[in-house]
Amino acid sequence: MDYKDYYKALGVDKTATPEQIKKAYRKLARQHHPDVNPNDQGAEQKFKEINEANEVLSDPEKRKKYDQFGADWQRYQQQPGGGAGRGGQPGGGFDWSQYTQGQGGQGGGGNPFGEGEDFSDFFGSLFGNMGGGGGRRAGGTRPGAGGDYQAELEMSLEEAYHGGPRTITVNGKNLRLTIAPGVADGQTIRLRDQGGPGRNGGPNGALLITFRIRPDARYARTGDDLTQDVPVSMYKALLGGEQTVETLSGSVKIKLKPETANGTRLRLRGKGFPVYKKDGQFGDLYLRLTIALPQNLTEPEKELIQQLADLRAAE
Template sequence: MSSKDWIEKDFYAVLGVDKSASSDEIKKAYRKLARESHPDHNPGDPRAEERFKAASEAYNVLSDPARRREYDEMRSLFGSGAFRRGARTGQGGAPFDVSDLFGQAAGGAGAGDRRFGGGNFSDLFSSIFSGGAGGGTGRAAGPTRGRDVEAEVALDFTDAVRGVTLPLSLRAPGVCDTCGGDGAKPGTQPRPCQVCHGAGVTTRNQGAFAFSEPCRNCQGVGTVVDEKCPECRGTGGVTKTRTLNVRFPAGVADGQRIRLTGRGEPGERGGSPGDLFVHVKVRPDDLFGRTGDDLTLTVPITFPEAVLGTDLRVPTLDGAVTLRVPPGTPSGRVLRARGKGVARRDGPAGDLLVTLDVVVPATVSDTAREALQAFDEQTPSAAREHLDVRVRRNG
């Protein structure tokens, strides 16, 4: 990415965040845009693909604290317009451009020429910010790490608890299979650039300083393709679908992000590939819930079972377990089945928490009504005694 891109592109506006946004806010905004504009969700929509690329480019800069700081500094430097063409000298003179000044100092370049010693003025700052001063190669010519890729996978509740391996199909840039990534037509090879001699950069001396910039002849690659690959048109990369087998560990939770190192987009010029981040969404189960490593289950019991007690057989994810309901159990009591929750590879399994719900029938037979009335007469209750005292006191 050139310094011109940094100056002209408002990455904060691309992501829809304020300049003072935190790292978490930037990440959240990027994820939302990436999901909405991902090519898999918008097949055949070039505008969505452009939005996806723009969001990825903005996040690639703003997610790195060092690069974000450089970006903010450069935008601040040029924000006032002091170095732009058209800024006046203050005495009503002709438009002044700092690049014109350098062009004149280099000799042979007129005031209207924006080149500095044969290089664009923005390349001066590109060299400074990329370590190009002193004859260094700079970022543009060296290996570039591939971008990170994000995907979302929905898991069944049972698979999330037990762990599962699933195939994941991704549609993302990859190396062209026809040319092997070198961009040349099969049967031909790229040739070393005659301008930079394969280095990818050219260095220009200006007095006591030396400035490097990407070679304009080969675009910083170091090689030139005379006959381009018909598949990728000389770029060396194509958008294609690839399938990965992703292992989701036992106990993976809803909203968790799994990182697969080196499974993102391939790097450029020998750079390492980016990473793949898989966001997990867990579908709810019709019986079980989850709280951390514990599974939860609500079980209805009858009034006689609550009063007299019973042995209750309840399901688990891999079978069943018997729990003792003691006599006089109120509705809402929680019974615990130890070790029947979420299994962990690095620790003990969670528990199954069973909440008892005493069911009151809406209608009863005459015989049942008589039995309940007899039960009520034989079991006087002081459950509301504290309320009755207040009622009598208030008259």
């Protein structure tokens, strides 16, 4: 029985963190999934290998045992009559029974690394009885959860503000979902039972959807707050008056004080982004006023402005 290098199967180092293992597994699972590679026996075999590797390396106790076994494997190969597939009894005074799972005693002269009940024989020799049950199960391998699928959904800022029904296609299947208002760029939601099919009656995996919100030329978003630049005419800024502002929830009118300075910031409470899954709660909208100077002045306008300048100079 050949030693299986689970780290190599996932393309990670032996010092890989759980997050690195998880990331590598998901990438390879998407690449080699049978739904993506129909009638491809090579991809199917690779998919089984990476699932087996993930089954071990994602479980701290199994990984610890596997690492210990890997260190002893070369010693096993060198024992008289040992070695993979030779059928002999390893000797040398080393207790190999710690690695057998429900295979019975070693006195019968059989290979202590006999067939496993789950995944490959190699896996079964180490972990065949982990999780309870005692002997080999009738009917083959144990149930296992399907792999997770990942998808991205692109939306405009206004669509994220309002939420509502959307349709997403994953592995050729159209899935209709209702998005709660207020989702953020990079936010991921998890839909149970919408991922890969389970093994031997096990549960389906999940579908992980990550939202990508396109930048909006009108608003800058910080959490649930929005910032918006509002151009104001020079005359209104000097004399004061009403200014209409377009927000994502509709038009509002604000009052400007006389001699409003360029860059003045105003806060409109509750006019920002909806707080995700908290009905009736909203962030704030910050208005940054920019004074727009008049263009293409006529001669009479220039004369009036000059008169104003002369009056200011005489003070």
